[in-house]
Amino acid sequence: MAENPAVLVTGASTGIGAKYAERFARRGHDLVLVARNKARLDALAVRLRDETGVAIDILQADLTDPAEVAAVEARLREDERIGILVNNAGGNLPGSFLSQNTDDVSRLIALNTTAVARLASAVAPRFAAAGGGAIINISSVVGIAPEFGMTVYGATKAFVTFLSQGLSIELGPKGVYVQAVLPAATRTEIWDHSGIDVNTLSGVMEVDDLVDAALLGFDRREPITIPPLPDAGQWDAYQEARVAMLPNTRQANPAERYRKAD
Numbered sequence: 001m002a003e004n005p006a007v008l009v010t011g012a013s014t015g016i017g018a019k020y021a022e023r024f025a026r027r028g029h030d031l032v033l034v035a036r037n038k039a040r041l042d043a044l045a046v047r048l049r050d051e052t053g054v055a056i057d058i059l060q061a062d063l064t065d066p067a068e069v070a071a072v073e074a075r076l077r078e079d080e081r082i083g084i085l086v087n088n089a090g091g092n093l094p095g096s097f098l099s100q101n102t103d104d105v106s107r108l109i110a111l112n113t114t115a116v117a118r119l120a121s122a123v124a125p126r127f128a129a130a131g132g133g134a135i136i137n138i139s140s141v142v143g144i145a146p147e148f149g150m151t152v153y154g155a156t157k158a159f160v161t162f163l164s165q166g167l168s169i170e171l172g173p174k175g176v177y178v179q180a181v182l183p184a185a186t187r188t189e190i191w192d193h194s195g196i197d198v199n200t201l202s203g204v205m206e207v208d209d210l211v212d213a214a215l216l217g218f219d220r221r222e223p224i225t226i227p228p229l230p231d232a233g234q235w236d237a238y239q240e241a242r243v244a245m246l247p248n249t250r251q252a253n254p255a256e257r258y259r260k261a262d
């Protein structure tokens with residue numbers, strides 16, 4: 001990866017994405033900021049240009065609109081200055097699966113999974129050909145927690161974590177670094193969109209702390225970064241148990257317990 005490649009950040013108008021933009025600008029990286037709210041993007045760009053002197057482009061896009069996602073894909077394919085993609089834009093829905101509108105569910109999947117995969121797909125070949133580059137995918141602890149009751153949101157985040165792990169296996173040997181970041185509750189506007197008062201939650205991390213921790217994981221080239229988890233060994237044990245189960249699934253015959261009706 002070039003010394004200070006440009007960074008394309010999705011969901012850069014507020015929250016975790018805006019903080020990633022600020023932190024990478026302070027590290028001297030030029031930026032391409034993507035979101036729908038142009039006024040917010042412009043205000044952030046003015047502040048960061050003044051503070052850091054980096055070059056900042058705004059790419060207004062609704063990542064649930066295929067034509068607008070395509071414009072971001074084209075930028076990722078064609079702009080060789082971009083060496084880091086922060087796949088951050090994402091949302092959640094209020095209510096239970098039963099109460100959620102089917103079209104809203106579809107839109108959430110488009111934002112949290114389809115756009116993430118399309119942007120990674122757009123940039124990965126160029127990164128692999130160059131033998132460098134990094135993709136940061138913002139997942140969530142909710143992706144491993146069906147118990148949290150955010151079923152569709154969590155399913156989209158399980159997709160993001162799995163995608164990241166698979167890309168890390170495929171692209172790592174080609175020099176491309178893929179990081180999945182799994183925050184837990186972090187103080188941003190997403191909670192308003194989820195119909196939850198973040199002030200009623202305990203253990204809410206401030207966005208500065210979250211992104212600074214995630215960037216330490218990035219600097220260490222961690223494949224999986226879970227800023228709130230005190231003992232990384234718990235994730236390692238979880239993965240070891242998962243991997244140990246896999247060889248046992250290659251069977252020509254059903255398991256004994258499935259060979260006779262109860």
Ligand SMILES: NC(=O)C1=CN([C@@H]2O[C@H](COP(=O)(O)OP(=O)(O)OC[C@H]3O[C@@H](n4cnc5c(N)ncnc54)[C@H](OP(=O)(O)O)[C@@H]3O)[C@@H](O)[C@H]2O)C=CC1
Nearest residue numbers: 011013014015016035036037063090140185186188189190
């Ligand atoms: N906050 C938390 O507790 C946690 C958050 N995360 C993840 O972090 C990521 C960032 O979320 P967070 O900062 O908390 O949320 P915010 O709601 O604060 O920010 C979301 C960002 O995504 C952008 N965005 C939303 N919808 C679209 C869209 N259709 N097209 C383009 N951009 C869009 C928003 O910009 P605009 O409205 O201008 O388009 C905004 O910049 C998400 O992927 C989320 O799932 C993971 C775990 C915990």
Ligand SMILES: N[C@@H](C=O)C(=O)O
Nearest residue numbers: 092140142184185194
């Ligand atoms: N974004 C949060 C839930 O809405 C989370 O991922 O914890």
